[in-house]
Amino acid sequence: MIVLCAISEHDLDVAAHLNAVAADDAGATAVFVGTVRDNDPDAWGRVVELEYSAHPDAERFLRAIVEQVDRPDLRIAVSHRVGRLPVGGVAIVAAVSSVHRGEAFDVDRQLVERVKAELPMWKKQIESDGSHTWVGLGTVAT
Secondary structure: EEEEEEOOOOOOHHHHHHHHHHHOOOOOOEEEEEEEEOOOOOOOHHHHHEEEEEEEOOHHHHHHHHHHHHHOOEEEEEEEOOOOEEEEOEEEEEEEEEEOOHHHHHHHHHHHHHHHHHHEEEEEEEOOOOOOOEEEOOOOOO
């Protein structure tokens, strides 16, 4: 069951995602928190900030990804940020609760990998010297 699915311009609340998937029948909750780091293979220097941009229908694409990984007895909450984020800022939160831990871990990982690969989202990496690099511009939404 999808309990939260959003593209947001506001700070992501990890606790809100955990609370959204909480249930008496859930024996496990897996959560992934993706944060902005100060380095990237595509950057020449130290990254100081990311600026995320998304396709206008990104939330619809995100929901389609979640629907494809959803299974009975799961609760799924996922959000991705757009806009400017400093190093350490939370870019994505994905939480999955399930009766059993294996399923929670498996679905959470699958969800994050699919979002990274399929969501029409682009990032501008801003480096300490003021230069920048775009990542993900080859992503085409259909």
